[in-house]
Amino acid sequence: MPYLAIDVDDLPKVAEELAARGTRLVMPVREGADVFYRQGVTPSEMVFSGLPKNSIKEFLFPKSERILRYRYVGNEVALEDVLPEAEETAIVCARPCDAASIPVVAPLWNWDYEDVFFNMRRARTIVITLACAQAPDEACFCTSVGLAPHSDKGSDVLLYPVCEGRLACCFLTDAGKGLEPLFARYKKGEAGDDEIEAVKRSGEASLAHRRRLDKVRAWLEAHFEDPLWEQKASRCIGCGTCTFVCPTCHCFDIQDESGFDTGYRRKNWDACQFSLFTLHTSGHNPRDTQPKRYRQRIYHKYAIYPEKFGTVLCTGCGRCVAYCPVNLSLYDVVAAIQERAEKGE
């Protein structure tokens, strides 16, 4: 089946037209030597390579957001809803691992109680993803968690960088199909299945980490207590970087931002790697050492979340591997677990 193709240089123009419709643009741009997803940037600054240092998480679940306003009037209190700042948003040139994080975390935000803040943002966000013909980082391990450099999970439009600087466009969802006329205005021929297959093959072949992790969950179930946790995680310094750069980590705190007689309740990113995270009033702490907190993170991602929601809480983006200040690679830990599981240890 032939796919509509556009010139890669025309993608910023498509983005510009979206912006002209009043859509907030989020896309990777260069800042110094690094690439970040940023909002409110000029489409011509869009970069097509590299793994942005942040994930797209903050555009659906901000680092800190107001969830309620209170006002004291004498002895009385008045509460006002604060509408989520959920503009119509297009995330352009998203990486497949980031796009995939949205359907991964969505069931959590809707587990019996629906979080309107996430849901409203998600409903107003369209994701235009660029498949990776070349793994953007040596830390990438998406195929290990059942995804791929060309995964379409969570994307509305998936673009394949086929040869001659063109992008083959796949319109996946209704929202994505709605953009087809816009893309069609920049049509530069078509691309065939063979070209797309070539992108898929080159993306997969370029991954440095390709170990299957299919036995990790079963091993975890049986090894809550194991010397591995001390061996691997005693050097963790509990900085929480892995959780903040992670597209799927979603732990949060609720705090009040108080003024004299009015203020806001806020939802803020938090991290299971902090000792205060589980500290009881009495002083008792169920996770009183860093290896226990590290174990919680691995357990949550590879055992607890799959049991609750049927998917691992990881898209293999590799940021926690790349940005850990003590080089404690999550991939190395789960690969070691897989190896032990394969050996029956």
Added chain:
Amino acid sequence: MNNIYKPYLVRIEEKTKETYDTTSMKLTFVDESVGETFTFRAGNFGEYSVFGEGESTFCIASSPTRKGYIECCFRAVGRVTRSLAEKEVGDVIGFRGPYGNDFPIESFFGKNVVFIAGGIALPPVRSVIWNVLDLRDKFEEVTIVYGARSVADLVYKKELLLWEQRPDVTLVTTVDPGGETPDWKGRIGFVPNVLKEVAPKAANSVAVLCGPPIMIKFTLPVLKELGFGEEDVWTTLENRMKCGLGKCGRCNVGKVYVCKEGPVFTAAQIAKMPNDF
């Protein structure tokens, strides 16, 4: 907009200083229509907020048989609880809930019920105690064993007197050695030892047990020795929580989210959990 983080407004109707650091409150809903329809079950908990300070998690200490209000009891330890303790009758605070599972009271019908509580853990048990006492005919013998570090640490002292006077309740109070006062008439000793002395019969009985982890640890073997089955011992896990809704990620014990699948568990369920609490 349905905001799951938005609390009900509740007014402090009554405030009682239970001990030097513990306060109990009776709260009514500012919106009367909420008060008329609000229901909960013994064991449920909530998020209580002082606006401008934040939220704190504790159980509902009153019985669901008493409608139109809720009660809570807390120690002033952190920022929220200290400012909550400074609130006066008539002041408005926030309440989100009820959350979590509950004690299956109906399955206790026709049985002896043994309550065992330590220190500030009487409030969650109190909800079940009054629930049972308000439906007294449906249960056989009711025994309450309550201990605290010292006489000064016993909460709900007025109700302890009420229970002591009731012919259909056996109340045993105890304080840790050294925690007694010259006029103390209760027992002196740790809860597990006192429970062994009291030796409530295990046949056709259930036990409701709440207390600090160390007390639970030493009381479970005593209950086993007395013949209580693991399925007949009920307790609550009191993990730190923020959202109460299964999202914020901190209250889980292994795969079990205490805020949604708990806080009420049988000893059998606890025995299967990993050592993560």
